[in-house]
Amino acid sequence: MLVAGFPAGPLAANCYLLAADEGEACVIVDPGQEAEELLERALRQYRLTPVAVLLTHGHFDHIFSVTPVCDGHDIPAWIHAGDRALLSDPARGFGPDAAEFFGGRLELREPNEVRELADGQQLEIAGLTFTVDHTPGHTGGSVCFRTGAEEGGRLLLSGDTLxxxxxxxxxxxxxxxxxxxxxxxAKVLPLPDDTVVLPGHGSPTTIGRERAGNPFLMGLSGGDAPAFPTRGL
Known part of the structure; x- marks a missing residue:
């Protein structure tokens, strides 16, 4: 599996590209502010053809470039229904003082094609399997995406949940x-310790590392482990 990523915009939101290999179809995750040029550079470098955009949630630093990226490549955007309204009105995610934060009203629009995600859904895209876990808390429509293989190579795209x-x-x-x-x-701690976490901001980590040292997870105990997709590596 090919995984490439970079921080984009003033808030350094991580944008990722995932593909079975170089020269193949790929999925883009969370194209935020100032992501377009960096994305196009990565697509050329790895000779990738984007076929979908997956969004972990609707905050503007993760969705800002979704419409030009999707419409420019004629591909759909996937987002949970709980955050879909933020695609066209991102200020709703920041409360009554958002206009001042944005320096005036921030007007965006949905991509031409938007598809809604559901908890437990499996997406077969670009030769990979992504399992959707609805993980509300940061936003009502936050999700994590699991992909990889049972024996090594497990990945969790955690957005701003972890x-x-x-x-x-x-x-x-x-x-x-x-x-x-x-x-x-219920959804994150049950995952195997060797699962690599690709977060929405900051550096990668693993479930084992966070289980052992993340102060916010102390005292939590995971439920039954969710089934892990077996395709993708």
Whole structure:
């Protein structure tokens, strides 16, 4: 599997490209602010053809470039219904003072094709299998994507649900501290320790590392382990 990523924009939101190999179809995850040029450079470097955009949630630093990227390549965007409204009105994710934060009203529009994600859904895209876990808490429509293989190479694209040494903030509209803790307990902690976590900000980590050292996860115990997709490596 080919995995490439880079931080984009003032808030350094991580954008990822995943493909079976160089020269193949690929999936783009979270094309945020100032991501277009960097994306096109990576697509050329690895000779990739994008076939879909997956969004972990609807905050503007993760979705800002989704419409030009999707419409420019004639591909769909996938997002959970709980965050779909943020595609066209991102200020809803930041509360009544958002206009000042953005320096005025920030007007965006949905891509031409938007498809909605569901908890437990499996997406067969670009020769890879992505399992969708609805993980509300940072936003109402936050999701994580699992992909990889049972024996080595497991990946979790965690968005802003889990970071190295931290978790997503819950003080913005749609955030809920009890929900994010339950999402982590039920959907994230049960994953195998060797699962590599690709977060929405910051450096990669592993489930084992976070289970042992993330102060926000202390005292949580995972539920039954969700089934892991077996295709992709």
């Amino acid at each position: 970071f190295a040494g931290s978790i997503g903030r819950t003080d913005l509209p749609g955030g809920d501290s009890a929900q994010i803790m339950e999402s982590l307990r």
